[in-house]
Amino acid sequence: MENIDEEHHAMRAALQNPIILEKILQNGSVHGKTARLVSHFWNKIILLSMPHPKLTLRLDPWGNHACNPIPFQQFCLTMEPRLARSITHLDLTGECDDHSAAQHLSSAESKLLQISGQFGHFIEDLWVDCDHADFIPTTLYKIVQNCLPNLKRLRVNFVESLENADEESNINVDFYPCTLHKLISLRIEDVTNHPGALKMTQWLLNSAPNLTYYFSDGNQLPDFGRNGSLKRVELNVSLIEVSDLQSANFLRKLNKILDQVKDTVELFYLRVGRELPYQFETGIGPRDLHIPRMKKLKEFENSALNLFSCGDKLQNIGTARMPNLQSLWLSACTSDTTLCDLLRNVMKEKDLFKEVENLHVENLHPVEVIAGLKTPFPKLENFSIYHDDMYSCLFSKVQSYLEAFAALGLKYLEIKVLVYVNKDNFSRFIQGFSNFGKLLSSLRGFKIRFNEKRNDFSEDLDLIEDRMAQMKQWLLQMKGVDDVYISGIRFTRETWEWMEIFIQENKIPIVFKEK
Known part of the structure; x- marks a missing residue:
């Protein structure tokens, strides 16, 4: 009887010891959800330790x-x-x-x-x-x-x-x-x-x-004079006239914010909404942002390069001024050639972004510009490209795009493309991917999203001779990639039945989502 009491006492003492719980969770063999069920004390510790409820x-x-x-x-x-x-x-x-x-x-x-x-x-x-x-x-x-x-x-x-x-x-x-x-x-x-x-x-x-974190979606730019610990700032500017956006008053406030957070900010995002796309065709040209040196900056976004300039060669956000910059998001409010022209200039600047590993661009079409990004971005590993304009030529030039992506030596590739019904078709896209495995053998992750405003992108494999054989070949090329995610395609029931079995039998790491 005494031995039983001693065992119960030892057990109770163990359950009141937070160090034991910490070691168990560090080991990873038991999930926090399971550990919470052991005792009220452990449940309380785990709940209080969660960064977000x-x-x-x-x-x-x-x-x-x-x-x-x-x-x-x-x-x-x-x-x-x-x-x-x-x-x-x-x-x-x-x-x-x-x-x-x-x-x-x-x-x-x-x-x-x-x-x-x-x-x-x-x-x-x-x-x-x-x-x-x-x-x-x-x-x-x-x-x-x-x-x-x-x-x-x-x-x-x-x-x-x-x-x-x-x-x-x-x-x-x-x-x-x-x-x-x-x-x-x-x-x-x-x-x-x-x-x-x-x-x-x-x-x-x-x-x-x-x-440490401030997000705003609106037209007002506040003052950060008393916020000396900001690490992440997201400014979404929407529902505002271009004349106000490019006014001296707005630029003064924006430049003041950049100066106020320069010593602490690690992530800075400037986004301008596209609710009124036609109003951006002003012919005024971009205004120069006074971007100070930001030694701690790791991520930077400018989605309005046609309104706010970072230099004619993007030199104001290069590694020389932002030594810890790792990720860049670059785009314009319209489908003009602003981004393309900038990156053509950047192509000639060796190691301009020598520490940047992640790059996201929108509506960049010339394949020679994409391939040329290797010079200014020698360490680029993750490339994300989004086409949402009517001039998207990804479907008609899949092979050319793959060759351009291959020139970058990527580990992760994400493609997001807006599909225009009666113009683009999945069968043509699949045929263009015939050399995917050879061209992108270095990839660890591949993600592609097809966006269509009215419904999902329907497959039309019946247009391809030996369609099942070609589809199987395409799927097998994905086998060398650790993680593949494809969304926005609505397969027929007949196609999906054999595809699902084929994917499982060959252990292809691919996930399909309709949306």
Whole structure:
């Protein structure tokens, strides 16, 4: 009996020892999900160690009780507090078919006040959708300032109807300074251009000295003067006139941001939306960005090279100025020749990007330019190319493209192409891939996506003589690649039945997805 008690005591002691759990997880033989079931103590340790919560309280605006806060308040009486760690989709947009906008907003606001007041110390992630201007100073600001000391990640969407709100309703409200020490991630989606939204955004930035990630989708560029720890910045600029984009004021703000983050930023993305493609045909030419040296920068994107220049040979973002740059995303807002012309110049610059291993380009068609990228990008391993314009010639020149890709000595290749019905066909594409294995023998991974706006790309293998033999040959060429992913093709039932068996029998590492 004493031996049994001693064994139980030893077991209990082991289950209270976090070092044992750490060694088990490091060994990799037991998954965290399984280890959580061993004891309450281990479950708590694993939950608290997760960088992002796996369980989320989703406060959707739909359902029988969407506009009635009472059931939610009753739920909070017995709710496990840790469930409040992550709260998403709290809707304050006033959209409800069965109740007035005022009732819907009042209910949603009541829920946020309830859970923030009761579980504020547990909340680490919060996602709010808002179109009510008065909510910004009266509730959101006060809750963030007073109730959420452990908030780490905040996402706020200011949606369209905020545009119609009284701009003077909150612009003069004082946002008193505070310090959100633990806030490290801020996502702002603002399509309203409302001054109250910008004021709230700037207050959040000023209050978050340890912020490492900032994402914005809208027209406003904030000030990062108090954010000395930013590592990742994503600026999505949309729904704005080109005249405003290229104005002296916008350029001044953008250049100021680049200067403010130059010493800390590791990932910087500048994207311009394509919602109004024809407005970009201005003939003005790109404006020069004043890009400082960024010693820590690892990834850089400019999707508006026809509007914002990085130098006539991209020299302003070369390895000499960005010694740790490893990944580049380059494109233009339109299907003009801006990117092609730039890369023709870059082809002549030996080792301009000598440390870059990953390159993504869009609508780059000349195969000689693609093949010539080996000179400025000697260490290129991962190449991603996306064709989404009407001039895509990938289908008619598959062999030429493969030869150009082969010249780069790649390990990973990703192709994304927009398919035009009645113009492109899968049979022609397959025939062009006849030398895939020989040309791209160095590949470890290959991914291709066919995008078609109306439906999936249908195969037409019946147009090929000995179609089954050619398809099998094509599949076998994939066998030497570790990982193959192909999406966007809708095979006939007859084709898929024999293909699935053939892939399994030959152990070909290929995954097909219709979408």
